[in-house]
Amino acid sequence: xxxxxxxxxxxxxxxxxxxxxxxxxxxxxxxxxxxxxxxxxxxxxxxxxxxxxxxxxxxxxxxxxxxxxxxxxxxxxxxxxxxxxxxxxxxxxxxxxxxxxxxxxxxxxxxxxxxxxxxxxxxxxxxxxxxxxxxxxxxxxxxxxxxxxxxxxxxxxxxxxxxxxxxxxxxxxxxxxxxxxxxxxxxxxxxxxxxxxxxxxxxxxxxxxxxxxxxxxxxxxxxxxxxxxxxxxxxxxxxxxxxxxxxxxxxxxxxxxxxxxxxxxxxxxxxxxxxxxxxxxxxxxxxxxxxxxxxxxxxxxxxxxxxxxxxxxxxxxxxxxxxxxxxxxxxxxxxxxxx
Numbered sequence: 036x037x038x039x040x041x042x043x044x045x046x047x048x049x050x051x052x053x054x055x056x057x058x059x060x061x062x063x064x065x066x067x068x069x070x071x072x073x074x075x076x077x078x079x080x081x082x083x084x085x086x087x088x089x090x091x092x093x094x095x096x097x098x099x100x101x102x103x104x105x106x107x108x109x110x111x112x113x114x115x116x117x118x119x120x121x122x123x124x125x126x127x128x129x130x131x132x133x134x135x136x137x138x139x140x141x142x143x144x145x146x147x148x149x150x151x152x153x154x155x156x157x158x159x160x161x162x163x164x165x166x167x168x169x170x171x172x173x174x175x176x177x178x179x180x181x182x183x184x185x186x187x188x189x190x191x192x193x194x195x196x197x198x199x200x201x202x203x204x205x206x207x208x209x210x211x212x213x214x215x216x217x218x219x220x221x222x223x224x225x226x227x228x229x230x231x232x233x234x235x236x237x238x239x240x241x242x243x244x245x246x247x248x249x250x251x252x253x254x255x256x257x258x259x260x261x262x263x264x265x266x267x268x269x270x271x272x273x274x275x276x277x278x279x280x281x282x283x284x285x286x287x288x289x290x291x292x293x294x295x296x297x298x299x300x301x302x303x304x305x306x307x308x309x310x311x312x313x314x315x316x317x318x319x320x321x322x323x324x325x326x327x328x329x330x331x332x333x334x335x336x337x338x339x340x341x342x343x344x345x346x347x348x349x350x351x352x353x354x355x356x357x358x359x360x361x362x363x364x365x366x367x368x369x370x371x372x373x374x
């Protein structure tokens with residue numbers, strides 16, 4: 036029996052108890068999808084449905100993305116009078132998902148007292164793109180995990196191939212500093228040690244070592260593939276404005292909606308700075324991009340600057356104050372210049 040199967044069993048028991056005892060109104064989890072290497076989000080309201088819950092190496096979606104919508108504040112006083120009370124929500128979380136929840140709580144967009152967090156210590160999730168590349172010419176029909184954590188894949192001719200998990204794990208998982216949820220009401224699985232912080236720093240070192248002109252050329256080449264589908268923004272749990280995204284505003288129109296390189300560049304630069312000290316590096320944006328763009332590059336670079344300046348890593352401590360919501364009397368004033 037694989038470790039994932041044991042966790043799945045305990046997860047179903049936990050969710051059933053929470054729903055049966057009415058300690059939650061809604062439970063968010065995963066269920067098996069029709070395509071290999073994938074799962075889909077699952078919204079449960081009845082204990083009889085928990086048999087649909089799944090836990091496996093393909094549970095990549097960051098479920099925290101749904102929380103701001105569930106706790107959306109009333110638009111005005113009239114709506115506040117008629118709006119139903121906010122639900123109590125249970126959800127299953129990996130370490131990266133937990134960092135997103137912490138960020139949302141810190142920004143007061145999600146109330147901690149309305150959450151029942153079922154954390155799962157995560158050894159790393161499978162990147163379906165890596166898995167399909169590893170299969171080369173073969174077409175996957177189904178996939179599962181063995182007792183060692185490797186992935187067994189049934190291909191088009193009925194044969195079974197084995198993929199080593201460490202070779203197809205998502206890039207964000209390879210750099211994850213806190214794969215075990217930092218906050219939780221229940222924890223499933225054996226705690227997993229985080230990666231060396233230097234590993235994440237090295238990912239941006241090659242980019243930082245380039246001359247400014249080379250960095251700009253690299254970004255322009257990367258952004259030229261963007262089709263402005265906004266999937267990166269929609270998949271991100273913390274990249275959402277209260278009412279309307281700045282990049283969608285038409286009065287005034289700040290950024291064009293087309294794929295002109297100048298508009299696309301501004302879109303990604305604005306997103307990167309908006310995410311400064313907020314991006315939890317869950318990798319949801321990169322997974323959602325249909326063009327395979329490394330959307331994490333800029334966010335990692337900006338986050339590294341925030342960490343170097345303020346010693347702050349997003350989502351890792353609930354009682355920490357985000358750098359853009361705090362100040363110190365001895366903060367550097369180097370950005371100020373004489374008129």
